[in-house]
Amino acid sequence: MKTKMRILSLLLIAFMVIGLGGCGSTDKSIENTATQNSTITNEQSAKADKAEVLTTGEAAQTEDQTVEPESGIEGSDILVVYFSRTGEQYTVGVIDKGNTSIVAEMISEETGADLFEVIPEEDHYPMTYSELTDVAKQEQNDNARPAYAKDVPDLLQYSTIFIGAPVWWGDWPMIMYTFFENNAEGLSGKTLIPFSTHEGSGLSGFDKKLSSACPYAAVIDGLAIRGSDCQNDQDSVRKKVSEWVTGLGY
Ligand SMILES: Cc1cc2nc3c(=O)[nH]c(=O)nc-3n(C[C@H](O)[C@H](O)[C@H](O)COP(=O)(O)O)c2cc1C
DSSP, X not given: OHHHHXXXXXXHHHHHHHHHHHHHHHHXXXXXXXXXXXXXXXXXXXXXXXXXXXXXXXXXXXHHHHOOOTTSOOSOSEEEEEOOOOEXXXXXXXXSSXXXXXXXXXXXXXXXXXXXXXXXXXOOOOSSHHHHHHXXXXXHHTTXXXXXXXXXXXXXXXXXXXXXXXXXXXXXXXXXXXXXXXXXXXXXTSEEEEEEEESSOTTTTHHHHHHHHOTTSEEOOOEEEEHHHHHHOXXXXXXXXXXXXXXXXX
């Protein structure tokens, strides 16, 4: 009898051990499933995040695409912004097409870029050279920000912006600083390429000054063209412009 009881007890213990082992394995599989589920959940949430990013990206793209250029300029991702004067100019007499505007148009023709001229809102600039130099000097002394006439096209569509002006008293004309400051956001992240026309001062630090005014843009090497050549030797100016933009990869 005692032996029978012992055998029964041993059998009971054996069942219990097997039974507990089974529970452990079930727990583990639940654990695994839970881990797997959480992985799937994480993956799904990552996918959802990605989808959200894509959706946002697509939305942003759609927004970009639907932006209408304000001035009707469209098509190219290169823009030429310039300021230029007609009237009496140094050494060339009275001109009816500004020196810088001639270079700006050549850059546009060579690269397919759109053009935007910075025109003063109130044209208070005299047509005689010596009077113009006085007004320009006064603006520089006052650190003035003369207003320009019309709104700039939406800069979003442009990745490269050539920016040119005559050298006035060794610097950008002050109206150009108005342009840089008014469009600080639109110029950020862009490649900006300065160019000048002058009668001896060259680029006059246009690049460094542009860099300071637009610290979030990449400013690359500029081109300086003698103003009188724009009136008297356009073939050589055209050649310089063409070689320059080709060298830059445009
Ligand atoms: C107000 C004024 C200031 C000038 N200052 C300089 C100067 O500091 N250095 C220089 O080389 N040329 C100077 N010039 C000459 C012009 O930069 C040059 O004639 C230029 O080509 C004019 O370009 P635009 O016809 O596009 O206005 C000055 C001209 C003006 C009207």
